[in-house]
Amino acid sequence: MVGVCHQSKEENVMKITTRLNAKFLALTAAAVCCFCGSEAFGQMFQMRLVSSAYGWQQQDSAGQSLRHLFGYQTAQISISEEQLSFHTYLQGFNDFSGPLQNKGEIRAYNFYLKYSGLFDAADVSVGRIPIFSGVGVGTLDGGIASVRLFDTQVKLTGYGGLLPEEDDKFELIGDKRHNTMFGGQISAVPFEWGAFSISYMRKNELPESYWAERAHDSTYAVQNVEITSSPAAEEYISGDANIDYDWFSASLRYDYDILQDQMSREQVFTRFRVCAPVSLTAEYIQREPLLEYNSIFWVFAYNTLIEYDAGVEYAVDKNIQVYGRYGSVSYGDGETSDRVTIGGNTKYVSANIAWNTGYGGQLAAVSANAGYPLLNSMLTPTLLLSYAHYRLESTESLTDALSIGAGIVYRPVPLLSVETQVQWLTNSIYSNDLRLFVRASYFFSHQLNIF
Numbered sequence: 001m002v003g004v005c006h007q008s009k010e011e012n013v014m015k016i017t018t019r020l021n022a023k024f025l026a027l028t029a030a031a032v033c034c035f036c037g038s039e040a041f042g043q044m045f046q047m048r049l050v051s052s053a054y055g056w057q058q059q060d061s062a063g064q065s066l067r068h069l070f071g072y073q074t075a076q077i078s079i080s081e082e083q084l085s086f087h088t089y090l091q092g093f094n095d096f097s098g099p100l101q102n103k104g105e106i107r108a109y110n111f112y113l114k115y116s117g118l119f120d121a122a123d124v125s126v127g128r129i130p131i132f133s134g135v136g137v138g139t140l141d142g143g144i145a146s147v148r149l150f151d152t153q154v155k156l157t158g159y160g161g162l163l164p165e166e167d168d169k170f171e172l173i174g175d176k177r178h179n180t181m182f183g184g185q186i187s188a189v190p191f192e193w194g195a196f197s198i199s200y201m202r203k204n205e206l207p208e209s210y211w212a213e214r215a216h217d218s219t220y221a222v223q224n225v226e227i228t229s230s231p232a233a234e235e236y237i238s239g240d241a242n243i244d245y246d247w248f249s250a251s252l253r254y255d256y257d258i259l260q261d262q263m264s265r266e267q268v269f270t271r272f273r274v275c276a277p278v279s280l281t282a283e284y285i286q287r288e289p290l291l292e293y294n295s296i297f298w299v300f301a302y303n304t305l306i307e308y309d310a311g312v313e314y315a316v317d318k319n320i321q322v323y324g325r326y327g328s329v330s331y332g333d334g335e336t337s338d339r340v341t342i343g344g345n346t347k348y349v350s351a352n353i354a355w356n357t358g359y360g361g362q363l364a365a366v367s368a369n370a371g372y373p374l375l376n377s378m379l380t381p382t383l384l385l386s387y388a389h390y391r392l393e394s395t396e397s398l399t400d401a402l403s404i405g406a407g408i409v410y411r412p413v414p415l416l417s418v419e420t421q422v423q424w425l426t427n428s429i430y431s432n433d434l435r436l437f438v439r440a441s442y443f444f445s446h447q448l449n450i451f
Contacts, residue, residue, distance in 0.1 A: 043081040046445045050074040055097075056423075056435035069097040085114045107168040109139065122147045128164060133157050134199025135238035135255055136183040139164050141172055158184040163205060178206035178231050193245040203234040234290075235259045247273040257288070264288050277316070281325075283309040303332025319347040335359040348372050356390075362398070363390040371409075380409040382421065401427035407437075415443045 055069040073092040078085060089110035112127025126143045133144075142161015149156065160182035165173050173179050183201035190196070209228040215221065240253040249271045255264040265287040272280045285307040311325035322344040329337045337360035343352025351368035365388035373380045384405035391398050407421030418440045425433040 043448050044079070044445070045448050046078045046080075046443075048074075048076040048441065048443045050439065050441045052437070052439040054435070054437050056433065058430055059432040067097055068095060070095055083115055083117050085116070087112055087114065105167065106170055108164075108170040109168055111170070121149070129159070129161070131159055131181075133159060133183065133185040134187075134197055134201075134240065135236045136181070136185070136199060136201035138181060138203075139168070140181045142181075153189050155187045156184070157187075158182075163203070166208075174208075175206055178204055180204050193243060195242045197240055199238045199240075201234070201236050201238075204231060205233070206231045233259060236264060262288065264290070277314055279313045281309075281311045281313065283307075305332075306330040321345050329360070331359055337361075361390060361392040362394075363388060365389070378411055380411070382407045382409065384423075399428040401425070417441045 050072070052072045052074075053069065054072075056067070058066045071092075071094050075090045076088070077090075078087045080086070087110055088108070091107045091109065092104060093107065094104035108128055110128055110130055112125050112129045114123065114125040116123045118124060122145060124143065124145045128139060128141050129144050131138050131140060131144065136159065140159065140161035141164055142159065144157065144159035146155055146157040148154070161180070162173050162176055163179040163181055165171055181201070181203045183199065185197055185199035187195065187197035211224050212227055213222050214225045214227075235258040236255050237258060238253065238255040240251070242252075243250045251267075251269045253265065253267045255266070256262075257264040263286070265285070267283070267285045267287075269283045270281065274280055285305075287305050289302050289305075307327065307329045309325060309327040311323060313321060313323045315321045323342070325339075325341045327339045327341075331337070335358075337356065337358035339354065339356045341352055341354045344350065349368065349370040351366070354363065354365045354367075356363035365386065367384075367386040369382070369384040371380050371382040382405075384403075386401075386403045388401045389398055390401065403423065403425040405421055405423040407419060409417060409419040411417040418438075420439070421437045423435040423437070425435075
């Protein structure tokens with residue numbers, strides 16, 4: 001009976017893997033066929049395949065055990081010729097063991113066509129598109145266009161479309177009216193030492209309704225009720241600047257929440273190069289919680305977070321740097337948390353020591369990681385070590401946490417790499433947490449001459 005069950009499980013894993021691979025091939029073939037139908041067929045074909053598995057076994061302090069085996073297959077594909085290109089980023093996932101076991105799923109993070117250099121000044125993309133446009137960050141099913149003006153010193157960007165389905169399913173969202181995102185950005189580089197931009201984003205989202213058992217009347221009789229949410233929204237305008245002038249550099253950003261009529265975030269980071277080996281850094285951040293307008297969390301009381309950070313960096317030579325930083329976070333109502341970090345980096349080893357105290361708990365920790373290439377970088381053993389002595393509340397006793405990781409990276413040729421790592425953790429919650437990570441990456445690039 002044990003042998004039969006074992007065989008059934010292996011067959012199930014093979015069926016799921018075959019199904020995921022078939023979906024990848026079908027989606028890719030459909031995209032290539034559409035591309036072939038255009039007059040400008042992409043001659044350069046590039047593909048990066050990443051197969052990985054992540055498994056672990058946990059034994060908590062109460063004697064309960066938990067096992068998981070996650071499998072991932074990622075495919076990044078691009079086909080391009082001159083101005084027209086096709087891009088996609090797909091991922092298949094399955095939990096082969098444990099309470100999250102399922103039949104596997106495909107996530108489409110990117111899937112779009114791009115036309116570059118329209119009238120020598122514009123780029124246009126349509127499909128499932130990644131958005132990185134100032135305050136507008138995310139993924140949408142729609143389009144994005146950008147225009148370069150004044151010898152590329154000014155760039156105008158606009159985008160709009162639907163929010164993707166839950167878990168990035170390869171389909172359009174059902175409620176297209178209440179799940180949208182649009183915005184734009186104006187960026188300029190008027191000087192060699194400075195870049196500036198203003199951006200805007202509006203997002204509307206309505207979670208799907210669901211059924212749940214609820215008490216209906218004064219008798220507390222339970223019945224099945226459809227739970228619906230109100231449409232939530234986010235609307236921001238933001239400005240940022242990046243300056244790098246001789247011995248001084250700075251990044252500034254200010255986000256304004258239009259719907260709540262208040263500042264959302266302001267941030268300033270500066271670096272002063274005092275002399276060749278020494279630099280001073282300083283950072284200030286003030287931010288409000290990111291809460292969607294009209295969501296259930298919007299009615300709760302919350303405090304503004306204010307964070308300060310100052311540090312010094314010293315470059316002993318091009319391969320050795322040491323640093324020290326002090327930071328403080330104010331949570332409001334007089335509650336603060338302070339931290340000190342001292343560390344260093346060399347070509348093959350990095351390490352740091354940290355102390356935290358205050359509202360966020362008490363912590364003393366040391367961590368280090370190392371990697372040394374062998375056989376002309378074909379083999380690279382790696383080692384990670386972390387130890388912490390901490391407590392979350394002042395009334396609690398101090399406790400310890402230890403984690404160790406060891407692995408190796410095998411790269412026989414530049415296009416192929418295989419890496420594996422074993423991780424082990426023990427603390428007050430888990431008496432034993434053992435994890436294994438395996439990853440193989442392959443890059444393929446070929447010039448097609450179909451036409």
